[in-house]
Amino acid sequence: MNHDSYEDAYIRGILMASRTVAIVGASANKVRPSYFVTTYLDSKGFDVIPVNPGKAGQQIAELDTVGSLAEIDRPVDLVDIFRKSDVAVGVVQEALKMDPLPKVIWMQLSVKNYEAARLAEDAGLKVVMNRCPKIEYARLCGEIGWSGVSSGVITSRKPKLLKGIQRFSIVK
Amino acid sequence: MTERKPGFSTLAVHAGSVPDAATGARATPIYQTTSFVFEDVDQAAALFGLQAFGNIYTRITNPTTAVLEGRIASLEGGTAALAVASGHAAQLGVFHTIMQPGDEFIASTKLYGGSINQFNQSFKSFGWNVKWADPDDIASFEKALSPKTKAIFVESIANPGGIITDMEPLAEIAKKAGIPLIVDNTLATPYLCRPFEHGADIVVHSLTKFMGGHGNSMGGAIVDGGTFDWSASDKFPLVSQPRPEYQGIIIHETFGNFGFAIACRVLGLRDLGAALSPFNAFQILTGIETLPLRMEKHCANALEVASFLDNHPAVEWVCYAGLKSDPGYKLHQKYAPKGAGAVFTFGVKGGYDAGVELVGRAELLSHVANIGDTRSLIIHPASTTHRQLSDEQRVSAGAGPEVVRLSIGIEDAEDIIGDLEQGLAAS
Numbered sequence: 001m002n003h004d005s006y007e008d009a010y011i012r013g014i015l016m017a018s019r020t021v022a023i024v025g026a027s028a029n030k031v032r033p034s035y036f037v038t039t040y041l042d043s044k045g046f047d048v049i050p051v052n053p054g055k056a057g058q059q060i061a062e063l064d065t066v067g068s069l070a071e072i073d074r075p076v077d078l079v080d081i082f083r084k085s086d087v088a089v090g091v092v093q094e095a096l097k098m099d100p101l102p103k104v105i106w107m108q109l110s111v112k113n114y115e116a117a118r119l120a121e122d123a124g125l126k127v128v129m130n131r132c133p134k135i136e137y138a139r140l141c142g143e144i145g146w147s148g149v150s151s152g153v154i155t156s157r158k159p160k161l162l163k164g165i166q167r168f169s170i171v172k
Numbered sequence: 173m174t175e176r177k178p179g180f181s182t183l184a185v186h187a188g189s190v191p192d193a194a195t196g197a198r199a200t201p202i203y204q205t206t207s208f209v210f211e212d213v214d215q216a217a218a219l220f221g222l223q224a225f226g227n228i229y230t231r232i233t234n235p236t237t238a239v240l241e242g243r244i245a246s247l248e249g250g251t252a253a254l255a256v257a258s259g260h261a262a263q264l265g266v267f268h269t270i271m272q273p274g275d276e277f278i279a280s281t282k283l284y285g286g287s288i289n290q291f292n293q294s295f296k297s298f299g300w301n302v303k304w305a306d307p308d309d310i311a312s313f314e315k316a317l318s319p320k321t322k323a324i325f326v327e328s329i330a331n332p333g334g335i336i337t338d339m340e341p342l343a344e345i346a347k348k349a350g351i352p353l354i355v356d357n358t359l360a361t362p363y364l365c366r367p368f369e370h371g372a373d374i375v376v377h378s379l380t381k382f383m384g385g386h387g388n389s390m391g392g393a394i395v396d397g398g399t400f401d402w403s404a405s406d407k408f409p410l411v412s413q414p415r416p417e418y419q420g421i422i423i424h425e426t427f428g429n430f431g432f433a434i435a436c437r438v439l440g441l442r443d444l445g446a447a448l449s450p451f452n453a454f455q456i457l458t459g460i461e462t463l464p465l466r467m468e469k470h471c472a473n474a475l476e477v478a479s480f481l482d483n484h485p486a487v488e489w490v491c492y493a494g495l496k497s498d499p500g501y502k503l504h505q506k507y508a509p510k511g512a513g514a515v516f517t518f519g520v521k522g523g524y525d526a527g528v529e530l531v532g533r534a535e536l537l538s539h540v541a542n543i544g545d546t547r548s549l550i551i552h553p554a555s556t557t558h559r560q561l562s563d564e565q566r567v568s569a570g571a572g573p574e575v576v577r578l579s580i581g582i583e584d585a586e587d588i589i590g591d592l593e594q595g596l597a598a599s
């Protein structure tokens with residue numbers, strides 16, 4: 001499939017169908033983008049598992065952290081790759097050893113690897129490349145508009161409020 | 173099924189807005205509030221740390237203003253926008269994010285007189301040094317480049333002469349120098365011209381003019397094209413280096429292709445303070461819904477009025493790129509084919525005094541220092557908007573002694589022409 005652009009329906013479908021997310025390369029440093037993504041997805045009700053060999057057995061953003069995908073004790077829907085593009089193939093190879101297989105390989109904004117994408121697609125997984133799930137979620141639920149960012153979404157439907165204040169959720 | 177890309181008129185009505193999440197209100201509510209309650213300390217910390225999206229305080233974001241920002245970004249084809257209190261505040265915000273004391277930028281000599289003042293006076297006092305270049309001589313921009321140059325600034329359609337700037341060669345020069353091309357798109361609006369399609373990296377607006385369009389609200393905007401690589405050099409530390417006040421966040425890395433707009437907001441607007449009132453945002457937003465309709469009428473009327481003046485014995489010359497005989501006609505066809513705008517100048521026979529007299533005789537046209545109103549407006553720049561400039565600056569900005577500037581409104585063309593006819597007949 002073409003990875004230069006995605007239809008909103010494709011991204012929305014992936015985010016709505018995913019519950020458990022492994023973030024490979026999650027940082028414990030509170031100003032790194034991977035930390036932001038971890039806390040944001042956690043706040044949206046995803047079951048987030050940080051993967052970071054240096055922090056195995058500890059916590060990142062108050063979430064139990066593992067050293068590798070193989071150490072995860074529950075089915076994972078989406079593997080988010082927060083590593084340099086050239087190691088993405090290795091991460092996909094590890095992901096393809098998981099049982100059950102994850103449903104989606106997601107490569108972060110600026111991470112692009114067509115070989116990794118092909119490997120995952122050949123195994124029946126969906127692939128997203130060079131996108132940030134936090135930005136995509138915030139774009140599709142409408143929250144990103146509060147920062148003056150163009151969401152690209154034109155709709156006459158009301159956003160869905162989550163419990164709390166200033167929290168939206170994506171809807172079909 | 174592939175998803176449809178909405179057209180410009182659809183975006184002008186819808187982009188950025190959805191029914192209100194709490195009430196279902198369909199028009200955008202005016203969130204006339206200074207501040208927003210936090211759920212708890214953790215949420216507050218996430219918002220202050222730029223980790224979550226949400227409103228804290230109206231100086232920085234406001235939900236009504238945000239709809240306006242999303243709409244402008246969408247109409248321009250940019251990634252994000254920041255709305256501020258005026259066009260001048262937008263220019264200040266852009267340069268604050270780009271410039272360090274001692275830096276230089278290159279600006280076109282064909283600019284709104286107020287911008288020439290801002291650059292020559294206040295900006296100099298910040299240590300931001302403007303170098304002027306002539307858009308009729310593209311090489312003059314290249315010659316003005318130095319290692320300290322941080323940007324090139326032009327107007328797409330220049331005030332007051334309605335002269336269209338040849339942006340693409342300037343974009344090339346900027347690209348080669350690794351600096352952004354900033355385009356003030358106030359007179360064109362994205363309906364007539366979208367500078368990002370011609371290589372601009374940042375667009376600024378005075379929303380006070382055609383965007384709001386009704387002469388009732390001040391406003392300005394900065395639009396991020398999302399194309400410029402702020403981290404390719406160390407020229408732009410506010411965007412590409414860790415920010416101490418946000419615990420070391422690197423804005424470009426964190427926000428990617430809308431990082432510049434975020435930097436203008438969370439570093440610039442936060443400290444400079446020229447926030448837009450939510451009420452003004454609402455007024456401008458309502459204006460933008462009819463932007464395509466208004467611009468069609470503005471431009472059609474302007475062409476009729478310009479043609480009338482072009483044939484009038486009391487008129488020395490008309491400068492309107494929409495006229496086939498105008499030297500700017502080719503650039504109009506290239507950059508703004510739907511219309512050459514509605515602001516232009518003409519020279520009256522009899523010089524300064526004749527100009528002043530004509531303005532004094534207007535009965536339908538209003539004598540005001542504004543443009544881009546539904547009403548037709550007339551002014552004699554040499555005695556008003558461009559008064560503070562030297563004779564030489566006035567002439568190079570297209571505001572010599574005999575020059576009269578018009579901003580053509582959306583009344584009936586015959587009535588606008590009728591008023592000018594009676595004014596010129598008496599001279």
Ligand SMILES: Cc1ncc(COP(=O)(O)O)c(C=O)c1O
Pocket residue numbers: 258259260261284286287327331356358359377378379380381390391392542543
């Ligand atoms: C082309 C242009 N840019 C900027 C401005 C300044 O905008 P404001 O008056 O909203 O500060 C004006 C105002 O006349 C203008 O015509």
